[in-house]
Amino acid sequence: MAEQAQVHPLGLRHHFNNLDQQLEAGTMGMWVFLVTEIMFFGALFCSYAIYRSVYPEAWALGSHLNSSTLGAAMTVVLLMSSLTMALGVRSAALGNQRVVILMLSLTIVLGLAFMGMKGFEYYHHFEDKLVPGYDFSGYHGAHAGPVQMFISFYFIMTAIHATHMVVGVGLLSVMIWMTSRGRFNRQYYAPLEITGLYWHFVDIIWIFLFPMLYLVDLHK
Amino acid sequence: MSTNHVVPAKTYVYIFLALIGLTLATTEIAKVDLGWANTPVAFLIAGSKTLLVVLFFMHMKWSSYKMKVVAASGLVWLVLLFAFTVGDYATRDWIAVPGPWPQHPPASAAFDSSHPASVPSPPVAEHQP
Numbered sequence: 224m225a226e227q228a229q230v231h232p233l234g235l236r237h238h239f240n241n242l243d244q245q246l247e248a249g250t251m252g253m254w255v256f257l258v259t260e261i262m263f264f265g266a267l268f269c270s271y272a273i274y275r276s277v278y279p280e281a282w283a284l285g286s287h288l289n290s291s292t293l294g295a296a297m298t299v300v301l302l303m304s305s306l307t308m309a310l311g312v313r314s315a316a317l318g319n320q321r322v323v324i325l326m327l328s329l330t331i332v333l334g335l336a337f338m339g340m341k342g343f344e345y346y347h348h349f350e351d352k353l354v355p356g357y358d359f360s361g362y363h364g365a366h367a368g369p370v371q372m373f374i375s376f377y378f379i380m381t382a383i384h385a386t387h388m389v390v391g392v393g394l395l396s397v398m399i400w401m402t403s404r405g406r407f408n409r410q411y412y413a414p415l416e417i418t419g420l421y422w423h424f425v426d427i428i429w430i431f432l433f434p435m436l437y438l439v440d441l442h443k
Numbered sequence: 444m445s446t447n448h449v450v451p452a453k454t455y456v457y458i459f460l461a462l463i464g465l466t467l468a469t470t471e472i473a474k475v476d477l478g479w480a481n482t483p484v485a486f487l488i489a490g491s492k493t494l495l496v497v498l499f500f501m502h503m504k505w506s507s508y509k510m511k512v513v514a515a516s517g518l519v520w521l522v523l524l525f526a527f528t529v530g531d532y533a534t535r536d537w538i539a540v541p542g543p544w545p546q547h548p549p550a551s552a553a554f555d556s557s558h559p560a561s562v563p564s565p566p567v568a569e570h571q572p
Contacts (some may be wrong), residue, residue, distance in 0.1 A: 245469055250506070258517035265521045269528050299463060306459040316449045331527045392444045416502075423500045431493045433466075436484035438473035443480075 227380045234411030246413045257424050260377065264428055267379060267383070271376050271435060274369070279440075281366035282303045285288045285373030286439035288353055288362075289344070294437030296342050302331035312419045318409035320402050327399045330422065334392050341385055345378075354378070375438050394418045448505050456498045465492050 232242055239245035275282045311326030348354055352361030355375045362370060398418050401407065407415060477484060498504040503514060519545040 247510075249509065251510060254513045254517075258513065258520065260523065261517040261521055265524050269525050272525070273532050274531065285557070291470055291473065295466060298466045300464045302459060302466065305496065306455060306461075309455045310452060313449060313452060352452060400539055420501055423496050426500075427493050429495055430496070431486075431489050434473070434489055435468055438469065438485055440481060441473035442476040 231412060232407050234406070234413065242413075243408055246416065249413050249417055253420050257420065260424060264380075264383075267376070267380055268431070268435075269443045271380075274372060274376070275439075278366065278369035278372070281369030281382035282373050283443050284364055284366060285327045285370045285377070285440070286437060287443075288348075288351075288370075288374065290439055291379065293340065293344060294433050297337055298433050300333055300337045300340065301317070301426050304330045304337065305423055307333065308419050308422045312412070312415055315402070315407055315412035315415045316409065320405075320407070323402050323407075323415070324399055327395050327402070331392050331395050331399075334388055334395075338385055338388055341381060345388050348374070348378075380432055380436065383395050384425065386430055387428070391418075391425055394421060448502070450499070450502075450505075454499065458495050462492055462495060 230342060235245060239248065294401055307326045307329040311323050311330060314320075314322035349357075351358070352358045353374055355371045358373050359367070359374075364370065395418060398415055401414065463487050469485055472484060472488075473481070474571060497514065
């Protein structure tokens, strides 16, 4: 490596030997964070699993209060946002900054569309008086107590997921700003790559929430 | 991963189409009663989708070995979390636990009849101030 010939590369911090090492370290740091996120959501998933094994009928009844069609549509929107995110990072590697900004903007729009659909769903749960701790008088079926518990899981899990999406939209906005200011080039776009990892992770959480909250014993 | 590993755009599109297909599949399969297999099938599909996202969108397929180990460690900790928590809940009634709370009648009765001395009396005194 001809170090004398190399001018200080864009984005390289002085404590790293080169951009490859810097990207490897940053990516690994993000994965360690994502592992802690897996544990964070894992605790919720585990309590969900235990209560589902205790109250299987109530879990089925509760999941029927959510629309599986709307849930599937939300999944498709989120998967589309993951595609635009991946294409955005790819364009960054090709140095095509205008496409990066377009793709990241599309990702934000799709993320906001997802949250809009989520808000629509929340609104209907409030309208139908299906909000545990606030007003659950809209539910007249069997197993009212455990069904209320299922809906509590629904609200907590989706709200934490939506919070992650708000953070993701914030990160994407910063990435668009950095791209437009010329902070990245073909060799250096590590923040974009790492933001992509975060966005895809939030997508994965939803991939599991979808069958857990919308598809429980749908055939009944 | 090394810088500038560029995956063809069509690879991402194919992965995306596969993810959409699996989403529609899991939604439709949920409407059919598969008996005990309902939940395993739903989670098998979710797991496959996760694998596609991690391998391609998150570039794990082209990442270094140590990155794969870090990512896989998440799964290891998750399995431990589930194993110990579910293990606790599943086995709570297996043995009589001495304590100030009421003993589980069948378990303690079985212990008392065969080995009267093997079950210590509830250490009530220890819990008093």
